[in-house]
Amino acid sequence: MAEIKIQTQSENNIHIISLQGQLDESTVNEFSTQVYAVIEQCTENSRVILDLEQLTYLNSKSIGFIADFFNRLQSKNSKLVLAKAQANVVDILNVVGIDQIVPMTQTLNEAKTI
């Protein structure tokens, strides 16, 4: 069975959510529940960064949730950034086209300032 570990750090309106493992049909709901909980707490001008360095797989439903996170944060004048994705994960994000709407960075520092 796939596993996903999710850790959240929050400081000064910047919320970094680190993912370790795989996002598939068996783990995606746990992921979405935790990210929606963070978004719920966001005030205006917040920033949610998904740190994907330790994520080895994600499916299309996970990308659907990422698009929804983006919409919800935008309605709060806040931002979603995807950081440090591995090459095969970048490939999936690109083929779906999510990189056209959600900024992607190679480092967490970039993600905090972009």
Place this chain on the structure above:
Amino acid sequence: MQDKKTQDKVIIRIELPTNAYFMSGIRDFTLKMIENTTDFSKQWAYRFQSVVDELCNNAIEHGSNPNDFILITFISDPEKSIEITVEDHGKNSEKIANKILAKYKSNSKKSQLELGIRGRGLAYIVEKWTDELEITDRQNGGVKVRVKKYLNDPEFQTDNKHDPTHLKLTI
């Protein structure tokens, strides 16, 4: 696993219970099978891992009742192509292949913000990472989805012009 470079066509059939619990094992198998028995690059092995995952998830969620199973068939023609079919038994006897086809074609025209949580698997990942995609009703109920990717056919060469993502990875 047998070393690569056999010239013979290899056919592998797997019956999978309709439970997402088993999908990580099928993804691992797909990755290793393509890496070890075909000349496709590692990037394409990862891509086919996604294609198989999306097809199986659709079959489990939309085409199966609880405690049923789906059938996955891999046909590897080592220097020519990889072909994968995923078959389900359907939730009832309704013929739905044309509905699925229409839905995925409609989804492929929508923007990211118009799509909901669902709708990207067939329309983006499967369609863009395969050369042939065929959806048909099975005679006794359910749907069969067949995809094929050619390795060296000039029409389907993966270069910057033809690669849908225009992305060459160093993995």
